[in-house]
Amino acid sequence: MATARPHIALYVDVVSPFAYEAYHILRNDPLFAPLSDSITYIPIFLGGLMHKCGNTAPMRIANKDKWINTERLRWAKHFSIPISTSLPVDFPANTLPVQRALCALGDLESKEGQGKLVRALDGLYAAYWVRGEAVHQAEVLRGVLEGVFGREETERVLAEAKTVGKTRLTENTERAFKEGAFGLPWMVCTNGKGVTEGFWGVDHLGCVVEFMGLEREKAKGKAWKALL
Template sequence: MMSSSKKVVELFYDVVSPYTWLAFEVLCRYRSVWNIELKFKPAYLGGVMHGSGNRPPGLVPNKFLYMSTDLTRLSGYFGVPLSPPSNPFEAMFEKGSLNAMRFVTAVAEREGDVQVERVTRELWKRIWSTDQDITQPASLTEAGLKAGLSADQVEELLTLAKSQPIKDKLKSVTNEALQHKAFGFPCIVCHVNGKAEVFFGSDRFELMAHCIGEKWSGPQPDKPTAKM
């Protein structure tokens, strides 16, 4: 018999990763379907890649070419408005996401999960849907305002994001991901019977459901699955 207590599911993520956006939206949709408590864990992908010795896909030309085609197909399947930016390599690896993830961490510390979800989604939309900057304060401000924060709140959060406690918090959560042997994002950790079950990628939900004793009904559980 399945336990009535909710299983904790942690999502370690960085908005620079488009595949993590897919996982983020799926987990948000399944919060009311599966018996889980979803915890957002904003971290820094650059730190995880460096700490694990992994190579970004942009450094492997064939992987990078495949990614654009793959994301277009996944957008329709997952129902997420993915549209690669005009210069994905610059967006992902040259500009980076450190400022953005410090901002998200500040939101997490000050405003809580509801606003973290909204702000995070707006940042993903900027970089992976409308080809906009996520590094400059003006860009972070716009994302915060669209997420429902007031101008005063955003200003406070931008200041907080530059503080040492927030920098330390982001580093701590990034190290936590590395302790789970993360080598990229999304890194999803399901706590089952006292054990941490770690899943990488946005294509492991069927296996994850089996692991936590739930049913996988596709990336959009509110829509009926088409019959063959």
């Protein structure tokens, strides 16, 4: 019986600390190394998704706002993820210009496009969640992208963000909604049996590991002990 090609699609928005943490784990934890060529990152606009779902941002809910900040630092510590103890400038910022720029990088379904996307995400996540920079502001965004791609490519990306990027971001956000997303990180996973399921949250990565049939003995650290 033929097996299916395993795949994980992770929806991300720079504004979400938990999408950043899931991204960092999928990119760097040895447990996911066998799937390194089978993970796709998809930029969406979290604000748009929340609106479509009628969802409320955690930071606007009494008590949950404090808990959510503790939670992001807890998982960052467990998985050794670089993150500032202070929240970024203007958090939660409107990341629409950032997400449109990411969608303007090129064909994000291709290997080349994904390569450019992860370089941009690495730069933006470091700027926003490690250094606390206001990447949603035009000059800061431009500076981060220029540091990754140079001036000429950055000018092209920022110009196309207003057209191609805008359209793609809307399409990606709608796709996430149709695939069941109501917040981030949202992961759509297909295992070797060809079964597809959706998973939400860093705290459900243990379920992803089980579903994808990854080798649990490679899971290291107290975070994985808690999840598995």
